Amino acid sequence: xxxxxxxxxxxxxxxxxxxxxxxxxxxxxxxxxxxxxxxxxxxxxxxxxxxxxxxxxxxxxxxxxxxxxxxxxxxxxxxxxxxxxxxxxxxxxxxxxxxxxxxxxxxxxxxxxxxxxxxxxxxxxxxxxxxxxxxxxxxxxxxxxxxxxxxxxxxxxxxxxxxxxxxxxxxxxxxxxxxxxxxxxxxxxxxxxxxxxxxxxxxxxxxxxxxxxxxxxxxxxxxxxxxxxxxxxxxxxxxxxxxxxxxxxxxxxxxxxxxxxxxxxxxxxxxxxxxxxxxxxxxxxxxxxxxxxxxxxxxxxxxxxxxxxxxxxxxxxxxxxxxxxxxxxxxxxxxxxxxxxxxxxxxxxxxxxxxxxxxxxxxxxxxxxxxxxxxxx
Ligand code: NDP
Ligand code: MG
Numbered sequence: 001x002x003x004x005x006x007x008x009x010x011x012x013x014x015x016x017x018x019x020x021x022x023x024x025x026x027x028x029x030x031x032x033x034x035x036x037x038x039x040x041x042x043x044x045x046x047x048x049x050x051x052x053x054x055x056x057x058x059x060x061x062x063x064x065x066x067x068x069x070x071x072x073x074x075x076x077x078x079x080x081x082x083x084x085x086x087x088x089x090x091x092x093x094x095x096x097x098x099x100x101x102x103x104x105x106x107x108x109x110x111x112x113x114x115x116x117x118x119x120x121x122x123x124x125x126x127x128x129x130x131x132x133x134x135x136x137x138x139x140x141x142x143x144x145x146x147x148x149x150x151x152x153x154x155x156x157x158x159x160x161x162x163x164x165x166x167x168x169x170x171x172x173x174x175x176x177x178x179x180x181x182x183x184x185x186x187x188x189x190x191x192x193x194x195x196x197x198x199x200x201x202x203x204x205x206x207x208x209x210x211x212x213x214x215x216x217x218x219x220x221x222x223x224x225x226x227x228x229x230x231x232x233x234x235x236x237x238x239x240x241x242x243x244x245x246x247x248x249x250x251x252x253x254x255x256x257x258x259x260x261x262x263x264x265x266x267x268x269x270x271x272x273x274x275x276x277x278x279x280x281x282x283x284x285x286x287x288x289x290x291x292x293x294x295x296x297x298x299x300x301x302x303x304x305x306x307x308x309x310x311x312x313x314x315x316x317x318x319x320x321x322x323x324x325x326x327x328x329x330x331x332x333x334x335x336x337x338x339x340x341x342x343x344x345x346x347x348x349x350x351x352x353x354x355x356x357x358x359x360x361x362x363x364x365x366x367x368x369x370x371x372x373x374x375x376x377x
Pocket of ligand 1: 008009010011012013014015035036037038039040058059091092093094095097098115116117118141142143194195196197198199200258
């Protein structure tokens with residue numbers, strides 16, 4: 001029987017990779033929803049390629065149903081997720097906007113293949129509680145977490161004493177702090193190994209992406225931050241590793257191609273052949289180095305947020321989103337991003353993130369405080 005698949009963020013990088021897998025495996029998957037935010041044309045193209053599949057445009061306006069788009073606005077997006085009848089939803093929405101659609105999918109009894117790391121960073125405890133009650137699976141799609149997920153399933157969580165989370169290091173890996181002060185938007189978007197959306201590309205340049213992933217790993221795999229080591233690995237071939245108590249290390253290696261972790265999540269627990277990801281070891285050299293927290297303070301700040309727990313990870317994410325947006329508008333410098341996040345995290349954010357209202361309220365408050373500092377820069 002075909003798996004019914006909802007693609008949230010179908011107009012983005014993860015979404016396009018997911019649609020590619022649907023195209024290659026028409027006997028296995030039936031799309032039941034495509035969503036986009038602003039790219040109406042790309043969404044309508046999907047509608048023409050897959051006639052009859054409902055479309056939702058969360059950022060746009062229009063008369064639902066009249067122009068080929070069945071749902072409009074944020075409320076429309078959440079309704080679409082609730083009504084589409086998917087077995088599994090791929091959440092490739094960028095940023096904090098992905099949280100409520102993840103929860104809507106869980107409430108609808110649907111497994112979630114989760115690329116949207118913000119869902120876990122903002123509300124991991126709530127999300128896992130709801131997923132447990134609804135008996136649905138949260139399957140990590142982030143390449144590192146997909147790797148760790150499969151390794152832990154193979155070797156047993158109780159045997160794992162350390163996770164090595166690999167990071168490409170981004171485009172500025174070798175720059176001095178003086179040079180980092182001068183980088184612009186275009187430089188930050190030129191990721192060396194992965195082709196991704198704008199926000200995650202910038203986050204890879206500041207190492208905020210790895211920071212978010214440290215938090216994501218703590219929450220997904222129930223680990224302490226001090227048991228996670230980030231390693232700079234410029235080739236992006238080793239997608240992460242686990243070390244067992246006996247010091248044996250196991251790794252997942254493949255070409256950097258997001259279709260592989262997406263396919264793994266969609267077919268789980270089966271492993272299917274794929275036309276991508278194969279490695280040629282001839283001439284391949286793999287390097288590892290320690291990240292520099294002085295030049296890239298977004299990484300130590302994430303460890304701090306993970307250690308404090310509760311609402312701190314959410315605040316880290318919210319402040320970083322505001323800082324990133326402001327950097328994209330060329331109103332602040334690259335190094336201001338971490339300054340803003342540090343400033344917001346210095347406030348008191350004790351509290352539990354089991355309640356959606358508290359989460360959304362704290363998210364708004366953290367953004368407001370970020371803006372007060374930006375006003376002074
Ligand atoms: P993109 O920017 O390429 O795509 C984002 C998608 O989300 C688009 O479909 C966009 O719609 C939609 N979207 C944006 N804002 C909103 C909103 N407010 N409400 C609803 N939908 C919205 O991002 P990526 O695909 O690169 O990343 C998506 C998520 O996956 C992120 O959380 C990222 O961290 C994670 N991820 C991505 C990887 C990658 O390789 N790209 C790897 C690992 C994780 P539209 O374009 O129509 O405006
Ligand atoms: Mg990743």
